[in-house]
Amino acid sequence: MNGKTGKGSAYGWLLQRITGIFLAFFLILHIQVLHFTRDWKIDFGLVTQRLESTGWVIFYLIFVPAGLFHAFNGAWQVIHDYRPHAGTVKAVKTLLWVLGIAISVWGYYLIFTFNKGA
Numbered sequence: 001m002n003g004k005t006g007k008g009s010a011y012g013w014l015l016q017r018i019t020g021i022f023l024a025f026f027l028i029l030h031i032q033v034l035h036f037t038r039d040w041k042i043d044f045g046l047v048t049q050r051l052e053s054t055g056w057v058i059f060y061l062i063f064v065p066a067g068l069f070h071a072f073n074g075a076w077q078v079i080h081d082y083r084p085h086a087g088t089v090k091a092v093k094t095l096l097w098v099l100g101i102a103i104s105v106w107g108y109y110l111i112f113t114f115n116k117g118a
Contacts, residue, residue, distance in 0.1 A: 012073055019070040026063050051114035064107040072096045 033050075034042060050056050079092055 012077070015069060016073050016077075019066040019073075022062065022066045023070055026059070026066070029059075048114050051111065057111060057115050060111050061108070064111070065104055068100050068103055068107075072100050 051060070076093070076096055080089075084092065
């Protein structure tokens with residue numbers, strides 16, 4: 001068994017922890033804003049109004065890649081635990097990167113679509 005780890009593993013481990021901290025903060029903020037304010041009434045107008053604020057746009061611009069990295073890096077670590085063959089490793093990494101970039105672009109597109117007025 002090859003027990004070597006590279007720098008990529010260390011960076012992935014560190015970024016997993018950092019994004020986890022960001023996501024914990026975002027979850028607390030999400031619960032506070034959406035569930036303990038506005039008399040529990042959430043509608044499309046309220047969401048679009050929030051997305052017209054620069055602060056919320058910055059919030060979501062950090063949230064989208066942090067959440068995607070955390071999810072896909074976690075999925076990669078689970079797959080990596082099964083020690084797949086080299087070809088499978090390359091295919092899965094490529095798939096995860098393509099999906100991550102595509103979903104990030106889609107998320108940013110939606111954020112900026114709602115933020116036309118700012």
